[in-house]
Amino acid sequence: MPFEKELAVAQEAVRKASQLCSAAQRGLVDAEKHDKADKSPVTVADYGAQALVLSTLAAAFPGDPAVGEEDSSDLRKAENAELFSRVVEYAQKVDASLDADSVLAAIDRGSHSGGSSGRFWTLDPIDGTKGFLRGEQYAVALALIENGEVLLGVLGCPNLPVDPNKPEGEKGCLLFAVKGQGAFQAPLSDLSAATSISTDSVTDPAQAVFCESVESGHTAHGRSASITEALGTAVEPFRMDSQCKYAAVSRGQASVYLRLPTRPGYEEKIWDHAAGYIVLLEAGGKIADTFGQPLDFSLGRTLKNNKGIVATSPAVFESVVKAVVASAE
Numbered sequence: 001m002p003f004e005k006e007l008a009v010a011q012e013a014v015r016k017a018s019q020l021c022s023a024a025q026r027g028l029v030d031a032e033k034h035d036k037a038d039k040s041p042v043t044v045a046d047y048g049a050q051a052l053v054l055s056t057l058a059a060a061f062p063g064d065p066a067v068g069e070e071d072s073s074d075l076r077k078a079e080n081a082e083l084f085s086r087v088v089e090y091a092q093k094v095d096a097s098l099d100a101d102s103v104l105a106a107i108d109r110g111s112h113s114g115g116s117s118g119r120f121w122t123l124d125p126i127d128g129t130k131g132f133l134r135g136e137q138y139a140v141a142l143a144l145i146e147n148g149e150v151l152l153g154v155l156g157c158p159n160l161p162v163d164p165n166k167p168e169g170e171k172g173c174l175l176f177a178v179k180g181q182g183a184f185q186a187p188l189s190d191l192s193a194a195t196s197i198s199t200d201s202v203t204d205p206a207q208a209v210f211c212e213s214v215e216s217g218h219t220a221h222g223r224s225a226s227i228t229e230a231l232g233t234a235v236e237p238f239r240m241d242s243q244c245k246y247a248a249v250s251r252g253q254a255s256v257y258l259r260l261p262t263r264p265g266y267e268e269k270i271w272d273h274a275a276g277y278i279v280l281l282e283a284g285g286k287i288a289d290t291f292g293q294p295l296d297f298s299l300g301r302t303l304k305n306n307k308g309i310v311a312t313s314p315a316v317f318e319s320v321v322k323a324v325v326a327s328a329e
């Protein structure tokens, strides 16, 4: 199968990073959190997971660059020495060969600028850091992009119930897809137990289950309420952090994921969508931005030609996009 080695390496890297994040989430203390220059939070687990995944990729595919969310500049500052030493500790628990220098070097492998030629990986070591800090949903998201096209994606969702119908049952899922090969889910506890997943077959948008971000700063909750009302949906969207929303639509737990811009100048980052995008497409779903335009991953580190996201199961796609476009008028 094409991309067999890439998939195996990516799955193992995301599984280990998910383990690191789970361990960190259980006992996170103040000294393990930090606010970046843009005021968004970052933790020992974001840095540790990026170091772990990018060092694993560097060993297996030394020629492949990466576009990662984090960089080491804050960790190198004297005032963050304690945060840095904890990052190294967490990373070493999962990979004993990592030392302080190799952690910094691995994190900084994520500085590639992306673009339309060649192949590169894109990583969000923790997508949904705010959810992670609340003890709720988050994802480790890794994708492979070649000539601007997303070819492979792996999503580690450590707090997502394996069976959506058993919310109190086993938690921790790995979702993955390679272009043209379908989408699958496995419990994080046993990657050999993967099963095929697919989107739901709802045809009436009034019956569609919607999901959206918890954060009102990341998506316009008021606008989604008017969209669901216009489509005749009685129930308001359920809220969940991170690319776990792509997981929800990909396995038929929700029919629609809406991300409606709140700030005019905000550009969605490629690492916030690439893995979820390919998993969703391979599960049978459809995706566009809030103007009905296809997502363009070939333009650098952001989706600068797109605004927001509309991701759905196939039969309701057209009517939902139409309602979203109309809601902007």
Ligand SMILES: Nc1ncnc2c1ncn2[C@@H]1O[C@H](COP(=O)(O)O)[C@@H](O)[C@H]1OP(=O)(O)O
Residues within 6 Å of the ligand: 040, 041, 069, 126, 127, 128, 129, 130, 131, 212, 213, 214, 215, 217, 218, 219, 240, 241, 242, 243, 262, 263, 266, 272
């Ligand atoms: N204004 C914004 N609009 C949309 N997404 C945002 C905005 N600010 C941050 N994000 C990103 O949204 C993602 C979380 O998604 P969700 O809200 O669906 O859980 C994070 O990657 C977060 O970036 P960051 O990683 O810098 O916090």
Ligand SMILES: [Mg+2]
Residues within 6 Å of the ligand: 124, 126, 127, 128, 271, 272
């Ligand atoms: Mg993110």
Ligand SMILES: [Mg+2]
Residues within 6 Å of the ligand: 046, 069, 124, 125, 126, 127, 128, 129
């Ligand atoms: Mg992140």
Ligand SMILES: [Mg+2]
Residues within 6 Å of the ligand: 040, 041, 042, 069, 129
């Ligand atoms: Mg972040």
